[in-house]
Amino acid sequence: MSDTTANSIAGNSSDSPSIRALLTSGLWSNNPALVQLLGLCPLLAVSNTAINGLSLGIATAFTVFLSNISVSVCRKFILADIRIPIYVILISGIVTMIGLLMSAYAHEMYLRLGIFVPLIITNCAILARAESFASKNNVFASAVDGIATGAGFALVLVALGATRELIGQGTLFADAHLLFGTSTSTPLIDLGEQYQGLLIAILPPGAFILFGLLLVLKNLSTTKP
């Protein structure tokens, strides 16, 4: 928000910003979750474990990548007055297609991620990228921006998910087999039976509190003393 690079990137430009600038912006300086505070509904709802966060992160990153490309391809035909309905048509079409294709060709994964896929449509971070970037830049830059934004969002999801899981349940990356399809898996960290877990971290209030603390950390790291 206060970041000047982010604003100049988002602005109308005939020459596209460098890949490096795009990646820094999406991942850190203009991170959709930590800086723009977009897409908090799915972010807070599905970040109760690291694996849940990673699952939604992957699905979201893929969607913002494809939606950025398609908006950029169509940008010459999109009239300014009706751009929002057009974006919504494109994005919901993409999300539905991803759902169908996953169900057909990766059914196991669809059963695990299935509930997260419709949630992606509610993520306004995707609409924001279409509006502020993809509609003004070429296809390549939009694709890179999609990857950077998606990865930035996924990173916050995993960070929040890992924190909530570790505090609430005493494990880290438990149930990885639900995502990767192996039959069983052991958590990366397991504090053992003695650790009772702080229940609130897993429940919705914990999501708000810990996300607030993440924001504090992000702001501390970017504010010059």
Next chain:
Amino acid sequence: MKLKPRHLPINRHGLVLGCFALLVTGALAMTQALTENRISLNETAQREKVLAQVLPDQWADHPLDQHKTELYDEKTGLTRTCYITKVNGSATAVIITATATDGYSGDINMLVGILRDGSITGVRVTKHSETPGLGDAIEVLRSEWIKSFDGKTLSSPIESGWTVRKNNGAFDQFTGATITPRAVVNEVKNTLQFFNSVKTELFSL
């Protein structure tokens, strides 16, 4: 007559929006047509896989000969789907759908496999929305707990034992969660009682 540019948009807006809607609908229809068969095959395979899970392992090698029927359960007021399973030509077991409505959040859908003699071959949760990290230990992927029903009947444990240990029952609860396992245990008991009341009817089909 030549229209001034500012008169054009309304028509053009509709046209452009219509074109996009048509394009996306077309793409969706195409994707659906292309994936329809595979999706329904996948769903059938998945359903059979789940059904096979509540039956003894040694039956897994044979293709199951199953006959589906729907029966009304007067006690819970729900219609239950029953899959009568034949092994070597004779009806040996039945898989009954069950729904626990008194869980912590929302319905818990389950499948209960029961042998002809009334003993449980397996219980699996097919759908639920219990608290992640607490109530979701009813899933077989997360905990072995659900397997504690294997081999149980209505008389073993005795009726008062069909609840969680906290209420002096025979089944463990989870750390921090009692409501979810209690609801599951209770519904499995209901399903067994339902089985007893329709047993003769089921196996004569």
